[in-house]
Amino acid sequence: MLTHISQDNRPQMVDVSGKEITTREAIATGVVWIGKEIMQELKSGDIQSKKGPVFTTAIIAATMAVKKAHELIPFCHPLMLEKINVEINPMDEERLNISCQVSCTGKTGVEMEALTGVHVAALTIHDMCKAMSPEITVENIRLMKKTGGKKDFIKE
Numbered sequence: 001m002l003t004h005i006s007q008d009n010r011p012q013m014v015d016v017s018g019k020e021i022t023t024r025e026a027i028a029t030g031v032v033w034i035g036k037e038i039m040q041e042l043k044s045g046d047i048q049s050k051k052g053p054v055f056t057t058a059i060i061a062a063t064m065a066v067k068k069a070h071e072l073i074p075f076c077h078p079l080m081l082e083k084i085n086v087e088i089n090p091m092d093e094e095r096l097n098i099s100c101q102v103s104c105t106g107k108t109g110v111e112m113e114a115l116t117g118v119h120v121a122a123l124t125i126h127d128m129c130k131a132m133s134p135e136i137t138v139e140n141i142r143l144m145k146k147t148g149g150k151k152d153f154i155k156e
């Protein structure tokens with residue numbers, strides 16, 4: 001059953017008024033393939049581009065996006081977020097891993113916020129590095145963990 005479709009087949013925001021207030025947490029991850037050439041630019045834990053420090057900028061952009069997920073995705077509820085943690089780390093000599101952890105105390109989950117954070121971090125990395133390579137790819141963005149709601153989910 002799709003929760004964002006009413007009985008008369010119209011789009012709707014989920015009614016959370018009857019839900020219990022719990023601590024909600026979500027973690028999403030994604031991969032950005034930047035290639036060996038750009039990866040070699042990694043200095044002191046970040047890539048210094050003409051536009052500035054790539055990872056630092058991507059983390060700030062992701063944090064801003066997480067806070068605005070309800071403005072970007074029509075049926076997301078505005079939330080009082082309590083934690084946003086974005087990490088960007090090399091996976092190997094060609095790829096970066098992005099992780100976004102979001103939590104709040106409320107009646108609805110933070111999965112869309114975590115996924116939005118990963119997407120925007122990845123897009124920011126792409127934007128800041130595209131002059132060095134047009135072949136950057138964003139891959140495998142997915143929810144890894146969701147807790148505190150009706151049903152928990154942990155990707156193995």
